[in-house]
Amino acid sequence: MSGKTNAVSVLDRRATRRAASRAEIVEAAWLLVREQGLAGLSMRDLGDRVGMRAQSVYSYFDSKDDIYDAMFRQGYEEQLAWMADDEGAAGGSEDPATRLRVMAHRFFAFCTSDPVRYQLLFQRTIPGFEPSSASYAVALAALEQMHAGFARAGITDPDAADLATAVLTGLTSQQIANDPGGMRWERLVDRAGTMLLREVAPHLLAKTRKPTTRVRRTP
Amino acid sequence: MSGKTNAVSVLDRRATRRAASRAEIVEAAWLLVREQGLAGLSMRDLGDRVGMRAQSVYSYFDSKDDIYDAMFRQGYEEQLAWMADDEGAAGGSEDPATRLRVMAHRFFAFCTSDPVRYQLLFQRTIPGFEPSSASYAVALAALEQMHAGFARAGITDPDAADLATAVLTGLTSQQIANDPGGMRWERLVDRAGTMLLREVAPHLLAKTRKPTTRVRRTP
DNA sequence: GTCTATAATCTGATAGAC
DNA sequence: GTCTATCAGATTATAGAC
Known part of the structure; x- marks a missing residue:
């Protein structure tokens, strides 16, 4: 034995x-x-x-793309972990609008904290590479996590997440490409967050009037 | 002689x-x-x-980068020409909100109509390449053109253009990367346009209530 | 302005000894 | 599992003839 x-x-x-x-x-x-x-x-x-x-x-x-695939997967695992922190940090005690704003700031921080990772996860830039289905499943889990965040705030609009990711990745890519290391688009994250909330969940904004949210950049 | x-x-x-x-x-x-x-x-x-x-x-x-530089410059010249069409098409006769909405649609169409051009103009993806100052000047002219479009609509907010380019390039890159050839984010352009208008120029929205704007994709 | 020739180097990937 | 040796080719770029 x-x-x-x-x-x-x-x-x-x-x-x-x-x-x-x-x-x-x-x-x-x-x-x-x-x-x-x-x-x-x-x-x-x-x-x-x-x-x-x-x-x-x-x-x-097995190949170079196999290494990219491992990086891709790890990147989304990092996103899952990074964004999960929010649930602890901004907790269930705070109001939904604040929680969503914190989500926006943290997502922006996640993206800009590693531009190459952002490029691998959110831009199709390597000619031959396509993630394996196993790795892509992690990417979907990260998207699902974001949907869950919206759902918890009572947002049922199915386009809300698509609109939010577009706005936030847009701010990110402009920041990375046109003002690396600067604040030109980071300044606008809070404003964009309010704009998004007003669009997808105006009722959440009625109560809380402009609570400027600041979040630390590194976890 | x-x-x-x-x-x-x-x-x-x-x-x-x-x-x-x-x-x-x-x-x-x-x-x-x-x-x-x-x-x-x-x-x-x-x-x-x-x-x-x-x-x-x-x-x-002189070099490969010199060719990228010529492409970069040409890409922004194309943007200038493409966006200039709007001024003729949506003319001075229409109301500012409609004009801005048409601008949004045309910018999105410009970006998605050639993903590789989008990658060269709006994402920093080629390791060594930096545009020459002459080519970069054309890029600035294209940005200036967009600022002028906002100014003509009476928008003086200096952050309006930054916010707008972020939202529109965000929709574009999500469309290109996650649903190439599809409509998942293109559908949201009009909604995003309204959202932006409500943020940077709410007075323009008061008069015109949801005029769904459609624009042809090729000029 | 186009060519041949070639430098000098890097590429991903495989075969087979140990 | 790591090595040597090597394939089979790509890469950008230069020198110099015509």
Whole structure:
């Protein structure tokens, strides 16, 4: 019996080591794309960064797109975690309008805090790459999370989330492309949030009159 | 005297031919990036397309980025022309709200009608590329044109244009990335236009109540 | 202004020894 | 699982003949 148990544990250990190596490679990939641009990732540089020959990376990932896929998935897992913080921070105790405004600020902060990640998650920019269905499921979960946030505020308009993501990713991409590191569009997030609320849930605005919401940029 | 005149005319002709070749190369470059993605442009393919060796292209452009720069400039010249049509189409006779709504629709149509152009003009996606100051000046002229459109409608809010471009490029990029060729976000353009008007110029909305505006997609 | 030739380097990916 | 060796090709760009 102990033989079987040991065998399993060895396999476990191997799987753990393998997962750790994969994670290390993905982490190195993020560092590289932040330096050289999303499309500038090369297997050789990646190997160098993790102290391997480039060819050895193929023991962990089938192809370069497989690495992009892991990054894509991780990015949306980060979004899920980042936005979940809101539910704790802005809690159920506060009024819906404030909660939604905090959501807007945090989503903007998430996007601008890592422009390359934003590019991978929200823009179709790498010619051949398409996420696997497993990774795409995480993306859908993140969208679902946003829908749930609206639903909790009593917003049933099915277009509300589409309109909100468009406005917020628009502010983000303008900020990243035309004023990187600046505040030109970040300044407008609160105003855009009010504008959105007035459009999709005017009744929520009636009570709270212009409570300027500030949120810390890093979690 | 005829000698001098002839000399000038020969130089003229040379300059004309050169400009024509440059234009032909840029046109071929657009075709290629639409097929292979913006970053997928290569001098070899480009040479093949125009019936030259790749090396000969360097007689017309100093570098690959120099070609991107010409495309960038041309893209904004196209925007200037495209948006200028509005002034004729929706004319000075119509009311300001309708004019602005038409502007919104046409800007959206301009962006979605060529996703690769949108990527080059509005997203920072090519690692090394930065537009020359001459080309950037055209980009500023296009922004100035939009400001002028707002001013003509009596909108003096300096943030109005920033908010509007963010909302409209947001709708565009979501449409391109998540529902290419579809209508999911295009449907929302009119609603977003009303939302924007209510935010930056509510007085313009008071008179005209929901005049659904439709605009042809190709000019 | 177009060509040949070529530099000098990078690319993703595979085969097979250990 | 990591290595060496290598494929088979791409890349931008320059030099110099014509």
